[in-house]
Structures are given as C-alpha cells and as structure tokens.
Amino acid sequence: MNQAYVALAFFLLANLAAGLVRVFRGPTAGDRMLSAQLFGTTGVAVLLLLSRGLADPTLQDVALVFVLLSILAVAAFVKRIEPGSPAGGGSDEP
Numbered sequence: 870m871n872q873a874y875v876a877l878a879f880f881l882l883a884n885l886a887a888g889l890v891r892v893f894r895g896p897t898a899g900d901r902m903l904s905a906q907l908f909g910t911t912g913v914a915v916l917l918l919l920s921r922g923l924a925d926p927t928l929q930d931v932a933l934v935f936v937l938l939s940i941l942a943v944a945a946f947v948k949r950i951e952p953g954s955p956a957g958g959g960s961d962e963p
Contacts, residue, residue, distance in 0.1 A: 874922030878915045885911055902946045909939035 888907040895901040913932045920928035 871922045871924070874918045878918040878922065881911050881915050881918070898946075898950065902943070906939065906943065909935060909942070913939070 885908060888904045888911070891904040891907075892901055895904060913935050916928045916932035916935065920926060920932070
C-alpha cells in the first residue's frame with residue numbers, strides 16, 4: 870500500500886508539467902497565479918502522500934507550512950490586483 874502512495878505522489882509531480890507551461894505562457898497575471906496555486910496545492914498533496922507512504926510524520930508539518938505560505942501568496946496577489954490599486958489598473962474616480 871505504501872508503494873501506491875509514492876506512485877501517486879510521482880503521478881502528481883508529473884502533472885505539474887502542465888502547470889509549469891501555464892506559468893510561462895499564461896496570458897494574464899491571474900492565469901499565472903492560478904498555476905502557482907496549482908503548484909502549492911499539488912505540493913501539499915505530494916507531501917501528504919509521501920508522509921503516508923514513507924511513514925514520516927514530519928512531512929505533514931512541512932505540508933502545513935506550505936498551506937500557510939500559499940494562503941499568504943493569494944492574499945498578497947489579491948491585494949496587488951484589487952481595483953483602485955496602482956497595479957490593478959482600476960481607478961478610484963468615477
């Protein structure tokens with residue numbers, strides 16, 4: 870059963886190639902951010918699968934840290950592109 874967890878982890882790592890293409894080719898910053906979130910989510914899933922497959926509970930702590938960093942990255946991105954901010958392209962004036 871542990872080999873199945875490790876095999877699934879490698880399958881998820883292989884799927885990140887599609888996300889990597891979108892990061893480089895993404896037409897908008899939103900596309901790139903969603904791809905980065907894909908990396909974060911898949912990275913957490915890989916760490917949890919490896920934690921179970923390798924019987925190493927410390928990987929669960931690393932996955933928790935990745936989740937917290939992912940939340941901060943999304944909050945920073947949303948703050949950067951919200952309407953009215955200089956990077957968002959919107960204006961406060963009607």
